[in-house]
Amino acid sequence: MLNAAQNERLTQTSKGTPMGELLRRYWHPIAGSSELNEENPTKEIRLLAEDLVLFRTTKGGIGLIEPSCPHRKANLSYGVPEPDGIRCAYHGWVFDETGACLDQPSEPAGSRFKDKVKIKAYPVEELGGVVWAYLGPAPATVLPKWDILTWDNVERFIVSMELPCNWLQCMDNSLDPVHFEWLHNYWGSYVLGMEKPAEERAEWKERMQSENARGRHEVKVGFDRFEYGVIKRRLLEGDTEDNQWWRIGHPVLFPNTLRVGQNRNFSFQIRVPMDDTHTHHFVYRVQVPEEGVVLPPQGPVRVDFENVYKPDGRVRADWVLGQDQAAWIIQGPITDRTDEHLGATDVGIILYRKLINEQLKIMEDGGDPINVHRTDKGPIYLQQEHSYYPGYTETGGPFRDMPLHSPDVEMELAEKISADFA
């Protein structure tokens, strides 16, 4: 349980707040590259409690600027793309990717007035078919080249959803593996069963739960800190500790990304804070082909905008990610953590809060928090259990032979960590 000030410190997103400043040290995905094209050269963006306009010039350059034209405040998302910038709809002033004013066509010939006008602009980069933005202090940190963003011969797509809740409750869920057998198995089966005729429900429920199709019982969960965040491990009933679910696990990248997948699917679930009560859930999926298969070149990476709600206004829970999103949304816009009761299985959540608090302190002392990159390390491979990496014939890829070791924390240590955290 946190006090109100602690809860605020962890959930606020605007500039000048501790968490808002910490989140500004990281690059955030704001759109698929394919969203900005000749038909749609601009996109309105809300990121870290700021309204911004993303635009693509006719030469292919990309910029992220404040929305209001500094002349008489028309919204620049209505502007017209030109080779070197965007021309305001109202009186034709032009701004480039750095926010410089290049042209004021109705000012007297020879006027230097435009040199005095500059608007706010943030660095953007494109990688893996995604537009990434950095809103932090200069110099910008380096955008990390995570493995799946860089692989050739794969198929990628993006799923994009806007959720009416704070980003941290999405992350709490990623440190809470025990929800799988309840939210996905038990409740998910119930929700899907309710869409069937009444006489089929009992049989459906029995089949879903007996097949363990949607989440086996977890005997234990464990968490390790690593260079970029936390590795999450689970031991499922009937498995030994040599199973990759336990031995390899998968990561949560600090501060707001879950890496997950199995077999030939790899994905990032990135919980992009739009503001204190809205999160852009940016899901980046990569499908690796069967061994030896060469795919045709993919072209633009597709973006699917999934519905979060059913026609009756209730949150959709007819798919696994929808069930997670439902859990986050039904906790309210900002979960009241002053009135929660964390148990032993919430050890990962406690660990993550401790980690965030440590990183806030590091930033406040002038240092770089975890997973901030200052050099380009090239592709960074991340561990993901039971998965076929390109170029490897067995699951686990480069992590296949990882030795067994005890995680930093398991459930039984929850009480101790809880005491440390208080």
Ligand code: FES
């Ligand atoms: S309001 Fe943009 S040019 Fe006048």
Ligand SMILES: [Fe+2]
């Ligand atoms: Fe889940």
